[in-house]
Amino acid sequence: SQKIEQNSEALNIQEGKTATLTCNYTNYSPAYLQWYRQDPGRGPVFLLLIRENEKEKRKERLKVTFDTTLKQSLFHITASQPADSATYLCALDGGSQGNLIFGKGTKLSVKP
Amino acid sequence: NAGVTQTPKFQVLKTGQSMTLQCAQDMNHEYMSWYRQDPGMGLRLIHYSVGAGITDQGEVPNGYNVSRSTTEDFPLRLLSAAPSQTSVYFCASSYEYRSAGEQYFGPGTRLTVT
Numbered sequence: 001s002q003k004i005e006q007n008s009e010a011l012n013i014q015e016g017k018t019a020t021l022t023c024n025y026t027n028y029s030p031a032y033l034q035w036y037r038q039d040p041g042r043g044p045v046f047l048l049l050i051r052e053n054e055k056e057k058r059k060e061r062l063k064v065t066f067d068t069t070l071k072q073s074l075f076h077i078t079a080s081q082p083a084d085s086a087t088y089l090c091a092l093d094g095g096s097q098g099n100l101i102f103g104k105g106t107k108l109s110v111k112p
Numbered sequence: 113n114a115g116v117t118q119t120p121k122f123q124v125l126k127t128g129q130s131m132t133l134q135c136a137q138d139m140n141h142e143y144m145s146w147y148r149q150d151p152g153m154g155l156r157l158i159h160y161s162v163g164a165g166i167t168d169q170g171e172v173p174n175g176y177n178v179s180r181s182t183t184e185d186f187p188l189r190l191l192s193a194a195p196s197q198t199s200v201y202f203c204a205s206s207y208e209y210r211s212a213g214e215q216y217f218g219p220g221t222r223l224t225v226t
Contacts, residue, residue: 031212034215049212099157
């Protein structure tokens with residue numbers, strides 16, 4: 001079965017720097033991959049989707065890449081701000097089941 | 113639109129009690145699902161529904177029942193609560209099954225079973 005790993009449980013960076021979060025998967029290449037943001041005590045909120053035939057997707061200060069050879073997606077936040085502090089979840093297409101499989105998340109802390 | 117709503121926000125149950133977690137969406141979404149989120153485990157799918165009258169099991173269905181009599185509502189029933197069911201429960205919906213569409217999550221229900 002498909003497995004997802006988000007390599008860091010926690011990432012601490014300085015305001016203004018670029019945060020880079022990693023999501024690796026182990027088996028088949030998913031048709032798409034999604035990234036969500038989750039704040040404490042709240043449900044996840046969708047940020048970006050990238051499909052298997054897309055190398056890169058951007059939305060304002062966010063950028064997602066998808067490398068099917070490395071079986072990896074990178075999620076970048078440029079010019080990070082303390083308000084970007086949250087847990088970021090990677091989710092991918094569950095294949096024949098058609099459901100999303102979620103990673104455990106990376107908790108990002110941006111210090112002023 | 114209210115989006116996805118869940119009630120209650122918090123609940124404490126004793127072992128063996130039963131209860132229903134409510135979930136409703138007003139976006140006319142076909143696909144609805146229930147997840148549980150535990151520390152260090154991430155979100156795990158309990159049950160899902162691809163439309164009214166159709167439900168199926170996810171990764172961790174044991175101890176839970178669902179039904180989908182309308183497009184809007186997707187309640188989750190705990191039949192006989194156990195301490196292992198202490199968790200935060202999220203309901204989610206999306207426009208279409210297998211469409212890669214974004215999932216909209218509710219605010220969650222924090223359940224403690226003593």
